[in-house]
Amino acid sequence: MRSLKIILLSSAFNGLTQRAWLELRQAGHLPSVVLFTDEASVCQQIEHSGADLVICPFLKDRVPHTLWSNAKRPVVIIHPGIVGDRGASALDWAITQQLPSWGVTALQAVEEMDAGPVWAACEFNLPAGLRKSELYNGRVSDAAIRCIREVLEKFVEGFVPVVLDYTDANVRGRLQPNMKQLDRSFSWHDCARFIKRCIDAADGQPGVLASLAGGQYYVYDAHLDSRSGLPGEILAVHDDAVLVAAGDQSLWIGALRRKPQPGEETFKRPARHVLAGQLVDVPVLDWSVATQPFCDEAYQPLRYRECGNVGELTFEFYNGAMSSEQCQRMVAALRWAKSRDTQVLLIKGGRGSFSNGVHLNVIQAAQEPGAEAWANIQAIDDVCEELLTARQLVVSGVTGNAGAGGVMLALTADIVLARADIVFNPHYKSMGLYGSEYWTYSLSRAVGPAVAEQLTQACLPLSAMQAWQLGMVQEVGPRCPDEFSLWVLQRANAALSDPAYAPVRERKARVDHELIRECRENELREMQEDMLHNRNRFAEKCRNFVYKRKVCGTPARLVEDWARVRSVELAG
Incomplete structure (x- = not known):
């Protein structure tokens, strides 16, 4: 052609x-x-x-x-x-x-x-x-x-x-x-599956407007649960989500957007953040990988299982955004997983984006956005540090699209496996950031310093196949999410003996921890200028992203x- x-x-x-x-x-x-x-x-x-x-x-x-x-x-x-x-x-x-x-x-x-x-x-x-x-x-x-x-x-x-x-x-x-809110509406007296379907059909935009805790909110990120109570009542809080009783069972709601007043703009945030003052007397259900690693709760943003020599930690954060608190929970889960008698640690995304790095909506909503951004970048760096210092051979299964710090998070693993046809955006510059998450170490390790610099400056997407050709990814697996999950676990189990991974295993034995520490310090020195001193207009770009400002060209x-x-x- x-x-x-x-x-x-x-x-x-x-x-x-x-x-x-x-x-x-x-x-x-x-x-x-x-x-x-x-x-x-x-x-x-x-x-x-x-x-x-x-x-x-x-x-x-x-x-x-x-x-x-x-x-x-x-x-x-x-x-x-x-x-x-x-x-x-x-x-x-x-x-x-x-x-x-x-x-x-x-x-x-x-x-x-x-x-x-x-x-x-x-x-x-x-x-x-x-x-x-x-x-x-x-x-x-x-x-x-x-x-x-x-x-x-x-x-x-x-x-x-x-x-x-x-x-x-x-x-x-x-x-x-065009579907209107009347077409999407539900009552908390309806069955939980119907409510979830209404929310799923409005995911992203525009959300479903519902009454909750005495206010009007657009609801997102619904997960079924078997508990029951008075329809519309908030039964519990776990991590960032609230559990709301429906006509038969209940649903975890992970994100909300307050209905704006005339002339006002609002944006999605974690449900617990939006309802903070109204949750004082609501029970907190506090399971985690570190305290109940093999629990059978329906809603687990972080979940762990073991298969042979592999410990698999799956994280699923809405829209791939990772707030300071989510990063802290992931650090605790990784520390527990690293203490297990396993030889391979597999980290895997959920059914949406793998990760897009820091949580811009939570940053924008903070009283001091710059300070929250600074806390968030250090928290996600802590996640990366846990992976870089793991005794186990670390494998990342990139299940969905990844951007900025999410790409670099994946690259901190020893072996990177990507689902076919996903898209990587290995850059920060368009958001006015230098970048962190040890990119100057892990991206350079994968593709060499010159190509790493080129990728972060070009601000262009890469296909999974291009990432493989460059050396960012070691293998590309099936496109079907279920097939990929099975395949990535099989490849993780084979990683200890597969001759193709012998160089990776040898490289892990001679990691330069001093160089890793220096990379973090140097990156954070640059990020401090961007996040606290707004060197490259990060504050404005963050605000435009969160409020979905239309591009001017x-x-x-x-x-x-x-x-x-x-x-x-x-x-x-």
Whole structure:
């Protein structure tokens, strides 16, 4: 296939857009990104770029008439719904209605949203119990990439997309209204599984508005529990979550956002933080890996098990963010796990992101955000230190996308195993930070100082395969989360005897602990300037991230020369 100049028009450079960008580059194409700001600017950038094709992996805005009406350069929308489905709440309805299967459709942009002729479609089974974000970053993302590949092949062949025909029995999708809070609403008297499904369908955005502790909150991060009580009553607190009684059983709610007053903005925070003053008389259930390592509680953000010579610690923090308190709990769990008579310590992410480093929302909510950021970075450094100083051979199983300190956390392990097609963002600069988590030691150890510097300065994503090629990752495992969990445990058990890991085992025997200590001190010296003295505008960037401020333009690093040169020539 010939190399194509492709514009990725997107509302944000999110996980799917990053994956599409990586996929297109891997296939030899030249993708350039345009982030949707205002109609005039977007039209100018694309019309003057000389692009062959425009693909929209994640677009909340309507495609301007000037763009979609250009017959020579199609604009293809990647819609997270089956053929014929239309509307902005496709995944919300699919989860709410408990559909057995769903899909993704690539369709040409026309005047009417999601009503254009079809380029490609891909369907998949829809298991019960998935959150919207989990579905989007997993099966939807996989199907979207398959659709994009098919679109490119058909475009080169001169394919004419198929007009949407609702009289065709195979077209099962229909126009669906945008889901409103009334459609999402539940009563705490409803059964727990129904409530969880409502919350799962609104995961990420917008959340479900519910009454709790005398106030109105958007609720997120729900987990089933078998305890019961008066519906709507807060029964207990554990770590950052509160346990709320439902009609039959109960649910742990991990995150809340207070309903804002007119003109006010609020953001998600750990539920215990939001309700702090109202939890004084609520019982605290205080199990942990260190005190009850093999307990059978349903809700365990940190859980441990042993299999043969391997001790496996799984951590699952909502959206991959790790607050100071979560890091402290993980340090305690690691210290206990390191005391066990095991030879391999496997750390593994949960079903969402692996880790994205420090918890920006908790930092922003603090009375002194800079001081909280400084405490948070030292706490996550403590987690990394426990891994770097473990007697056991340490293996990290990177189950989901990882960014910034989350990437470096994974790299502190002796062996890094990644799930296929996840995305790494091994950089901090775009957030105004130098970076810590021992990156100057572990990233340099993996790829060499020159490449480490290049990766942290470029601020670009890497695919799992690219990370493997660079030496950041030792093996890439199955894409299916369940298959990956089995595979990573098998590989951890084999790590002590596999000849391929002999150099890793030898390297562990001669770790330079003095160098590790120096790296931490040097990094923290730089981070102090960024977090406490705001050297590179971290405070503003943190605030913009938390409040989801719309970008004012496309970062230069995402614009290819072919797209940039034409614009410059025109302007001259």
